[in-house]
Amino acid sequence: MKHEIPMLDQLESGPWPSFVSDLKQEAERRAKNPDNIEYQIPVDVVEDILGVLELSFKHGRTHWKHGGIVGVFGYGGGVIGRYCDQPEMFPGVAHFHTMRIAQPGGKFYTTEHLRRITDLWDFRGSGITNMHGSTGDIIFLGTTTKQLEEIFYELTHNIGQDLGGSGSNLRTPADCIGQARCEYACYDTQDLCYDLTMEYQDELHRPAFPYKFKFKFDGCPNGCVASIARADMSFIGTWKDDIKIDQEAVQAYIGGEFVPNAGAHSGRDWGAFDIQKEVIDLCPTECMWMDGKELKIDNRECTRCMHCINVMPRALRIGDERGLSIFAGAKAPILDGAQLGSLIVPFIKAEAPYTEIKENVIEPIWDWWMEEGKNRERLGELMKRQGLQKLLEMANFEPDPRMVQEPRTNPYIFWKEEEVEGGWERDINEFRKHHQR
Amino acid sequence: MAFISSGYNPDKPMEDRITDIGPRKYDEFYPPVIAKNKGTWLYHEYLQPGVFVHVAESGDEVYTVRCGGARLMSVTHIREICEIADKHCGGYLRFTTRNNIEFMVDGKDKVQPLIDDLESRKFDAGSFKFPIGGTGAGISNIVHTQGWLHCHTPATDASGPVKAVMDVLFDEFKNHRMPAHVRVSLACCLNMCGAVHCSDIAILGYHRKPPLLDHEYLDKMCEIPLAIASCPTAAIKPSKVELPDGKKVNSVAINNDRCMFCGNCYTMCPSLPLADTEGDGIVLMAGGKVSNRVSAPKFSKVVVAFIPNEAPRWPTTCDVIQKMVEVYAGEARKYERLGEWAERIGWERFFEKCELEFTHHLIDDFRDPAYYTWRQTSQFKF
Numbered sequence: 001m002k003h004e005i006p007m008l009d010q011l012e013s014g015p016w017p018s019f020v021s022d023l024k025q026e027a028e029r030r031a032k033n034p035d036n037i038e039y040q041i042p043v044d045v046v047e048d049i050l051g052v053l054e055l056s057f058k059h060g061r062t063h064w065k066h067g068g069i070v071g072v073f074g075y076g077g078g079v080i081g082r083y084c085d086q087p088e089m090f091p092g093v094a095h096f097h098t099m100r101i102a103q104p105g106g107k108f109y110t111t112e113h114l115r116r117i118t119d120l121w122d123f124r125g126s127g128i129t130n131m132h133g134s135t136g137d138i139i140f141l142g143t144t145t146k147q148l149e150e151i152f153y154e155l156t157h158n159i160g161q162d163l164g165g166s167g168s169n170l171r172t173p174a175d176c177i178g179q180a181r182c183e184y185a186c187y188d189t190q191d192l193c194y195d196l197t198m199e200y201q202d203e204l205h206r207p208a209f210p211y212k213f214k215f216k217f218d219g220c221p222n223g224c225v226a227s228i229a230r231a232d233m234s235f236i237g238t239w240k241d242d243i244k245i246d247q248e249a250v251q252a253y254i255g256g257e258f259v260p261n262a263g264a265h266s267g268r269d270w271g272a273f274d275i276q277k278e279v280i281d282l283c284p285t286e287c288m289w290m291d292g293k294e295l296k297i298d299n300r301e302c303t304r305c306m307h308c309i310n311v312m313p314r315a316l317r318i319g320d321e322r323g324l325s326i327f328a329g330a331k332a333p334i335l336d337g338a339q340l341g342s343l344i345v346p347f348i349k350a351e352a353p354y355t356e357i358k359e360n361v362i363e364p365i366w367d368w369w370m371e372e373g374k375n376r377e378r379l380g381e382l383m384k385r386q387g388l389q390k391l392l393e394m395a396n397f398e399p400d401p402r403m404v405q406e407p408r409t410n411p412y413i414f415w416k417e418e419e420v421e422g423g424w425e426r427d428i429n430e431f432r433k434h435h436q437r
Numbered sequence: 438m439a440f441i442s443s444g445y446n447p448d449k450p451m452e453d454r455i456t457d458i459g460p461r462k463y464d465e466f467y468p469p470v471i472a473k474n475k476g477t478w479l480y481h482e483y484l485q486p487g488v489f490v491h492v493a494e495s496g497d498e499v500y501t502v503r504c505g506g507a508r509l510m511s512v513t514h515i516r517e518i519c520e521i522a523d524k525h526c527g528g529y530l531r532f533t534t535r536n537n538i539e540f541m542v543d544g545k546d547k548v549q550p551l552i553d554d555l556e557s558r559k560f561d562a563g564s565f566k567f568p569i570g571g572t573g574a575g576i577s578n579i580v581h582t583q584g585w586l587h588c589h590t591p592a593t594d595a596s597g598p599v600k601a602v603m604d605v606l607f608d609e610f611k612n613h614r615m616p617a618h619v620r621v622s623l624a625c626c627l628n629m630c631g632a633v634h635c636s637d638i639a640i641l642g643y644h645r646k647p648p649l650l651d652h653e654y655l656d657k658m659c660e661i662p663l664a665i666a667s668c669p670t671a672a673i674k675p676s677k678v679e680l681p682d683g684k685k686v687n688s689v690a691i692n693n694d695r696c697m698f699c700g701n702c703y704t705m706c707p708s709l710p711l712a713d714t715e716g717d718g719i720v721l722m723a724g725g726k727v728s729n730r731v732s733a734p735k736f737s738k739v740v741v742a743f744i745p746n747e748a749p750r751w752p753t754t755c756d757v758i759q760k761m762v763e764v765y766a767g768e769a770r771k772y773e774r775l776g777e778w779a780e781r782i783g784w785e786r787f788f789e790k791c792e793l794e795f796t797h798h799l800i801d802d803f804r805d806p807a808y809y810t811w812r813q814t815s816q817f818k819f
Contacts, residue, residue, distance in 0.1 A: 011597060012562035014604030019507040019596045021560035026511035038441055047512075049586070056585035056594065057748040060714035064589045066707035073450040080585065098587065104461030107532040111519035113466065114530075118512040118519075127512040130727055131532055134582060134630045141509075141587055146440075153445035156455035164460075172460075176534070180463075180471050181491055181499060181541075183478040190463040201457035221729035225534050228734050229727045232631035236729075262571030263483035267614030270771050282731055282772060307731045307772070315482040332629030333702055335669045338732055340635070376667070391671075393497040 001027065002044055003051035007058065015321045023050055026127055040124045041092075041144050048092035049128065049142070052084055056409040063090075070097055070145050072152040078163030079148055096126070096142040100164035101150060102197070102391040103136050105190035106177050116159050124151050135214065136166035136174030146412075162201075169207040172398040173197050175217040183313065184306065185219030186237025187350035193355055208395070209366075210373030210382075220318065221306050227341070232379040233362065234327040234341040237350075238320035242299040243308070249315035250275070250295045261311050279308050323349045326361055328391065329380025339380040344391060346402045361395065368394035377424075387414075447683040448649070455517045468529035470499045470543040486613050486673055488548065496576035500548045501541050504555055504567035505578045505603070505610060508536035509586065509596050517558070519564070525551040535596035535620075537571050579603060579611070581623040582630050584642070590700055591625035592642030592717040593746050600625055601750045602640070607757050616769035616778070619762065620726070627699060637775040638758055639737045646716035647696040648709035652688040659706035661689060667705040670695045686712045697803070719744040719754050723761060724776030724787075735776050739782070740791070742798035757793070764790050783818050 011020045017172035027046035052063050059116050068081025080098040087094035119407040121127060124147045130139035143151065155161045164172035173196055178189030196215060216227035227234035253257045253273055260273045280288045288308065309316045326348065327341025345361060373382045383391055392399055419425050446452050450552035464472065474493035481491040481558045489505045518538060522530040524548060530540045540551055555567040571577040579602060584595030609615065622633035625642040633639040665673045672695035690796065702709045721744065725737030744753045768790065769778035779787040788795045
């Protein structure tokens with residue numbers, strides 16, 4: 001090893017997988033090069049990653065410079081320029097750009113595909129990745145400027161694979177596992193995610209937005225990809241009709257034949273399953289009760305929180321009239337505080353080719369945001385600045401009490417002139433005939 | 438290290454160029470049992486922490502073994518994952534949103550050999566390569582950001598504190614003994630590319646010193662109006678500065694009292710760095726959730742205003758998290774998330790029980806939402 005890394009060495013102990021051990025094994029393999037790879041970036045790149053990270057541990061400060069505009073021809077995203085601020089000490093990572101590689105839906109892979117990606121990155125990059133980045137992409141951590149086009153060429157020509165998004169564009173959409181392996185999924189998250197990703201490739205690769213824009217797809221209100229917290233437009237599966245009940249299975253839960261919550265509480269003795277306490281009393285709308293041996297649900301009052309279904313997945317199933325709700329404006333705190341997505345479409349069908357979702361929801365909202373959004377203003381911030389009403393007006397949505405938690409508590413309504421009889425042009429002299437000065 | 442061309446011709450970048458092909462289509466990579474039974478799954482069940490079965494209408498079953506992973510991963514490690522998937526899973530695997538690796542098999546008899554294989558694999562220094570767990574009412578893997586490893590704005594590291602915290606929470610990763618699942622997330626600055634603001638426990642890197650001013654270069658490297666406009670509290674104004682050599686340059690001045698240390702100016706202007714050894718550290722937040730289950734999604738709340746960066750193992754951060762988890766596990770009701778529990782007992786009780794000091798830093802004073810977090814009722818606890 002080129003560098004002493006006493007602090008990082010301490011992160012090799014303990015049971016959780018040690019990234020330090022992994023980086024060390026990679027550094028060692030590159031040094032030995034048993035497969036005779038003609039490495040296209042410095043062989044000691046991983047040793048220098050460890051070295052620069054150790055220096056940050058010592059200083060309590062990062063040693064990466066601010067940005068740098070690099071990319072592949074014709075794209076405005078997918079590559080993030082990165083340079084080390086101590087290039088003489090760590091020449092292997094002096095130029096160390098990130099590439100975002102669009103991940104497949106549900107993050108399913110064949111080993112054949114994964115190996116091809118891996119081999120490419122071993123040959124032309126640092127061999128260090130994130131599986132996966134926070135937005136969802138595969139992250140290639142660190143290569144030189146010269147390799148960017150080479151990697152892109154090989155990705156597109158040999159692996160049939162594109163870059164993801166970065167900058168002020170559509171970020172790589174991400175989905176939950178959905179119908180592929182989950183009985184709760186109310187629509188095909190992977191298909192909608194893929195369809196929109198392909199439809200909006202231009203928006204993904206060529207920044208034309210005020211700021212970043214994220215789509216995320218949750219198959220049900222459990223929200224495993226956290227779309228409501230982090231997607232500018234969040235798609236959450238739901239249903240309109242009745243929860244399907246298998247009364248025999250309900251009895252099997254009551255009788256202890258089936259373990260509640262699919263066995264998720266198996267590590268502790270919580271006592272015998274009590275349907276009243278664990279299901280009925282926790283229902284947020286109090287729309288469930290036992291009628292003798294029958295579980296009853298007043299479905300019209302149900303808000304589909306998923307709790308009862310989660311606790312008794314073998315007895316209760318999502319309804320059949322399925323679709324999704326759309327929420328807009330979620331974002332992290334920068335700048336004006338964190339926002340969760342606000343409901344803008346209570347229910348819409350999610351059936352290919354998803355024309356209504358694209359033409360009646362996404363595109364009018366994008367048009368508004370691109371027209372009115374300030375530089376680096378997320379959709380949620382524009383919504384706060386101009387109001388939810390404005391979004392509804394621009395997208396031509398009917399207001400619906402479902403869109404609010406409660407009506408406004410102030411009367412400061414911005415009446416429009418056409419809403420008020422007689423309009424706003426009046427004759428002061430006519431008024432004064434009846435009201436002296 | 439001879440340069441080897443991919444076939445790309447820099448003189449004719451558009452020649453044979455392929456663009457806008459997107460990711461590979463999801464269904465190319467489905468294991469056969471998934472492809473066959475998609476959309477017809479009936480139910481699932483955990484056989485043990487980290488191991489679960491899904492049963493389809495056809496009667497087919499898919500068994501999944503979930504393993505924790507450091508999301509920072511070498512190609513050597515990925516190749517080992519591929520080797521395991523080839524050996525046990527017909528060459529298929531998947532990753533989860535929380536950086537876990539899932540190996541799937543289509544028969545119960547294939548589960549134990551897979552578990553045995555995964556558990557036998559350790560790095561030379563002793564840590565598990567593929568710890569099994571991360572399911573149900575336990576603590577799953579931490580989603581996190583890049584930190585000092587690769588980012589220019591962090592106020593803390595990511596992989597380091599994550600490794601340290603997961604070592605401490607390891608038993609809970611491998612168990613189902615929490616009242617409900619506990620989601621821990623880390624973002625190394627408040628840009629939050631990890632969006633940790635709705636987590637049961639959020640570890641957030643934060644700066645506490647206003648930016649340094651690199652006057653000599655500022656006007657050359659930045660658009661001054663953009664830097665000024667980037668400040669949410671209007672703390673930045675234009676200024677003329679005389680350098681030691683007598684040269685006058687355009688720059689900015691900062692009203693330090695108004696700075697909220699968000700770093701947005703640094704994002705717009707590299708001549709305004711905030712990073713500082715003593716100034717930077719960790720904010721701990723708690724009680725958020727994204728699920729709509731029982732209660733609505735909610736934000737995490739700041740419960741510790743600042744913990745210094747204690748590399749390499751962040752002991753104070755680990756201790757506070759461990760304490761919160763222990764108290765929550767001991768006190769919350771079955772199915773109750775950390776935030777639901779805190780709201781039921783009251784945040785004043787939460788601080789008491791978790792032995793956390795309540796300081797003025799924890800009272801919101803940022804714009805309109807602040808008012809809605811103050812108490813406007815005579816109902817509170819002594």
